[in-house]
Amino acid sequence: MLKPLFGKADKTPADVVKNLRDALLVIDRSANQNERKVEKAIEETAKMLALAKTFIYGSDANEPNNEQVTQLAQEVYNANILPMLIKHLHKFEFECKKDVASVFNNLLRRQIGTRSPTVEYLAARPEILVTLLLGYEQPDIALTCGSMLREAVRHEHLARIVLYSEYFQRFFIFVQSDVFDIATDAFSTFKDLMTKHKNMCAEYLDNNYERFFTAYAALTNSENYVTRRQSLKLLGELLLDRHNFSTMNKYITSPENLKTVMELLRDKRRNIQYEAFHVFKIFVANPNKPRAITDILSRNREKLVEFLTAFHNDRTNDEQFNDEKAYLIKQIQELRV
Structure with a gap:
């Protein structure tokens, strides 16, 4: 006893x-x-x-x-x-x-058997999840709320409530907070929401493509180095995830998206360049490039080949990167004008 x-x-x-x-x-x-x-x-x-x-x-x-x-x-x-x-x-x-x-x-x-009583409790009271999300607006509780919200969104049912909440768009503000710890914590929660439940996220991106990527463009173009780098890295992960095939196809057929990524390739910060490369390669490797994309790549063929040939040549030990770079150069060289 x-x-x-x-x-x-x-x-x-x-x-x-x-x-x-x-x-x-x-x-x-x-x-x-x-x-x-x-x-x-x-x-x-x-x-x-x-x-x-x-x-x-x-x-x-x-x-x-x-x-x-x-x-x-x-x-x-x-x-x-x-x-x-x-x-x-x-x-x-x-x-x-x-x-x-x-x-x-x-x-x-x-858990009690297959049941998760607290998940059921919160699912019936979505306002609690909204309160946690809005906790990012208060610096003295932001990190505590972030910890609880991340634990909650590990459960798909609760993640869906947050993702489809009218307040989800606030994440695009929170991840750009002037307070580094809050911005980093908010991005961690945002990333979990977008990557943990693959089918749910793919459905969300399909149904909310324009709204999501219009807001996301502000992150990849952010003046904040950490925000720009993290959002570019996540963008590459989202586009390369096979669950998001439909979203990837929409994204890489947009000439405006290609122009943005090409600009980011020339960013003065090497880590930004590197993350941009992993998005750029998806445009070039697409076997079904639309005419608008092919035209942009063809017009810039010589400059792109020259740029990529000299791009991050010190990464001699990164075999995958060097193979991908060589492949892109070959693809661009073989483009028909």
């Missing part, structure tokens, strides 16, 4: 969740509450979250008890604790914010 986790005055999962809810309700009504009372409620929230974590992860002396974890999870759902924690996340201290994400992410991973 397991020893009590906290001695004689041990709290049950139901006790912890009740105290947590009571404290959150005080915070919820903070406009009408004594300031000290609200401070105490915030302290109580932190304390109860720490206890909840001990139920989930165990302690130095005790392994977690599955029965207690199940009870805790059910009480959290019944009392609607998750939306309240996220709503007031900005009011908590750093460690408490970390505990919110830790509890949230662990509950998301829980």
Whole structure:
């Protein structure tokens, strides 16, 4: 038999969740509450979250008890604790914010047979996912919200809700944040949304091609080096993924897209050039190039051959790159005017 986790005055999962809810309700009504009372409620929230974590992860002396974890999870759902924690996340201290994400992410991973109860809970309350997405607008909680949102979108049903939300387009703003950590975190979440669930993403890109790539062009043309490099790299991955064949065909038949990529090949920063190369090669390697694409390549044939011949010649150990470069040069040389 397991020893009590906290001695004689041990709290049950139901006790912890009740105290947590009571404290959150005080915070919820903070406009009408004594300031000290609200401070105490915030302290109580932190304390109860720490206890909840001990139920989930165990302690130095005790392994977690599955029965207690199940009870805790059910009480959290019944009392609607998750939306309240996220709503007031900005009011908590750093460690408490970390505990919110830790509890949230662990509950998301829980499975009962083939069921994922927290996924079902969130799917029925899409506003929670929207709140997490919009958390990127608040620097003090952006990274915590990003951690929880990434955990959520590992599940296709929840990723679909975010992807088809009217707020999804905000990612094109968040990934260009002036705060490096926020921009990087937002891009990581954005990339997960666009790559983890292949069929869903292919369907989304097919149905939203114009809107998506009009917004995406702002990323590949961004003045921010990291944004430009990351977005070019992801663009190459998306176009080369066989699930996105239809999207790739649309993208590489656009003369404007080709002109943009050719400009990026000449960027003064070598890593930008390199990522642009991996998009440019898709245009050239296309066996069914439309006339407009062939015309652009033919008009610039001599300059392109000269440029590519001298392009990143120091990558002597990158056999695949050198094979691809040689292939592109040959394809361009053989183009008919």
